[in-house]
Amino acid sequence: MDFEWLYASFIANHAALRSGERKGRLLRGHAYAEKLFLQQVWAPLFGNFDNLHPEYEIYDWNRKSQFLDFAYITPFGKFGVECDGFQSHVKDMDRDKFSYALNRETFLTAMGWKMMHFSFDDIQSRPEVCRMLLQMVVGPYMLRSGEIISSRSASQMMEKEVLRLAWTLGRAIRPQGVIQQLDVDFRTARKWLRGVGVGVGVAAD
Missing domain, CATH: 1.10.10 (Arc Repressor Mutant, subunit A)
Incomplete structure (x- = not known):
């Protein structure tokens, strides 16, 4: 199936179910890196976007709204996927942002999320590494579930x-x-x- 058609349908379907800031975040925040991740990592591995949610809203321990790049919510577990650029996620991060990022990750783990981070450089230049790691994280849960839920x-x-x-x-x-x-x-x-x-x-x- 043509990726561009699959991608356009994916975004349109989720946009139709949203309103306000959640819809605006999807249309504004889903950018080149996220699309490239779907094209070079997710689609070759899964072949579809079933159970995948772009720009998925979550809340931290203070009930502050945050967004994951993707949430993969299935009967065998829920997985968060972040596409991280060096400039925005490392170079521009001060101590407070660094502490918050670590605390958020720990909180999400406590709430049952399994988090995965992929660098933009790897998504762009080494997608096979991302596919391997993604499969290593999700695969065991799928196998234990028998892939039939x-x-x-x-x-x-x-x-x-x-x-x-x-x-x-x-x-x-x-x-x-x-x-x-x-x-x-x-x-x-x-x-x-x-x-x-x-x-x-x-x-x-």
Whole structure:
């Protein structure tokens, strides 16, 4: 399948599910490095963008909004992918930014994320190294799952995501909140909320 068509559809589909700053961040923040990562690393390895979310909003321990370049959310785990340029992620980083970056990484690990960082130089000039490392991280989880996940297991995993989302937002969450944060349709959002049940800071209607 033609990459440009696949990429355009991928961005358009996610943009259609978003609004406000989350949509603006996708259209502004998804730049050359992120597209090149998809073209040279992700697409050759997976062949599709299923379960992959660009410019995915997360919250830190202070409920401050941040964005991952990509989030790969599957029934066998959730993975964060960052495409790091030397200038913006190393050379221009002061001590406070450095400390925050480390603390954020640790917090995301505590929240169940498995984080991966790829340098722009490697994405551009050594994509085979990135593909190898990506496969080494994700592959074992896929193998242990048998690459065949029951619909029940998938629903249970996503219901846990709804609970985590309710915690990070610090308020009751309704279908619209799940739609905006997890890029799903209304029917799916309502099903996950009903699966979680009442009394845990969520509302199914």
